[in-house]
Amino acid sequence: MIKVGIIIGSTRPGRNGEAVARWIHDLAAERDDASFEIVDLKDFRLPHLDEALPPAMGHYAHAHTRAWADKIASFDAYVFVTPEYNHSTSGVLKNAIDFLYAEWNNKAAAFVGYGSAGGVRAVEHLRLIMGELHVADVRTQVALSLATDFENFQVLTPAAHHADAVTAMLDELLAWGGALKTLRDTWRARGAAGAA
Ligand SMILES: Cc1cc2nc3c(=O)[nH]c(=O)nc-3n(C[C@H](O)[C@H](O)[C@H](O)COP(=O)(O)O)c2cc1C
Numbered sequence: 001m002i003k004v005g006i007i008i009g010s011t012r013p014g015r016n017g018e019a020v021a022r023w024i025h026d027l028a029a030e031r032d033d034a035s036f037e038i039v040d041l042k043d044f045r046l047p048h049l050d051e052a053l054p055p056a057m058g059h060y061a062h063a064h065t066r067a068w069a070d071k072i073a074s075f076d077a078y079v080f081v082t083p084e085y086n087h088s089t090s091g092v093l094k095n096a097i098d099f100l101y102a103e104w105n106n107k108a109a110a111f112v113g114y115g116s117a118g119g120v121r122a123v124e125h126l127r128l129i130m131g132e133l134h135v136a137d138v139r140t141q142v143a144l145s146l147a148t149d150f151e152n153f154q155v156l157t158p159a160a161h162h163a164d165a166v167t168a169m170l171d172e173l174l175a176w177g178g179a180l181k182t183l184r185d186t187w188r189a190r191g192a193a194g195a196a
Pocket residue numbers: 010011012014015016017018083084085086087088114115116117118119146
């Protein structure tokens with residue numbers, strides 16, 4: 001069974017991201033074809049990237065980097081729950097992504113965005129970033145509107161149709177996540193690179 005990390009992309013006091021991630025996790029937990037775990041960036045307390053060597057070299061000097069790397073390496077696929085800040089994803093999520101390399105490679109990703117326009121511009125930027133990290137990003141995404149899927153822009157009240165999008169998105173994510181796990185396992189057996 002593949003493992004999926006649901007990453008909360010905001011650490012802001014009073015953030016909406018935590019409720020969004022818990023809603024996704026509750027829906028996902030009804031499935032029996034994968035295991036799901038919320039990953040809260042607040043728990044990892046990463047500073048601004050402070051590793052001297054590029055992450056692609058795979059030599060992490062700091063304990064906080066190794067703890068983050070171990071967590072991300074433990075998953076086969078990810079759901080990025082991202083706010084939209086100034087038409088992009090959050091700085092804290094971009095920084096957390098930048099810390100690592102091999103741990104992301106040859107995995108699958110899906111996106112849940114929220115904001116005035118459903119977080120779609122944040123997700124478009126994340127899709128570009130995923131390409132550089134050899135992450136396969138699925139087409140279906142969930143786009144929550146601050147105006148219609150939250151009360152007073154603060155209390156999550158998602159419209160019913162979003163649950164269908166979550167199901168379709170997770171179906172795609174688990175299919176690609178499983179296929180890429182097979183690929184990594186094959187490469188690992190051959191001792192090839194990219195099998196982390
Ligand atoms: C610094 C900042 C910039 C923002 N920029 C945008 C934006 O460009 N587009 C948008 O739709 N919402 C924008 N918003 C609104 C956020 O998407 C909204 O506050 C959301 O709840 C933030 O996620 P969080 O509560 O999980 O931190 C911005 C909010 C902040 C704090």
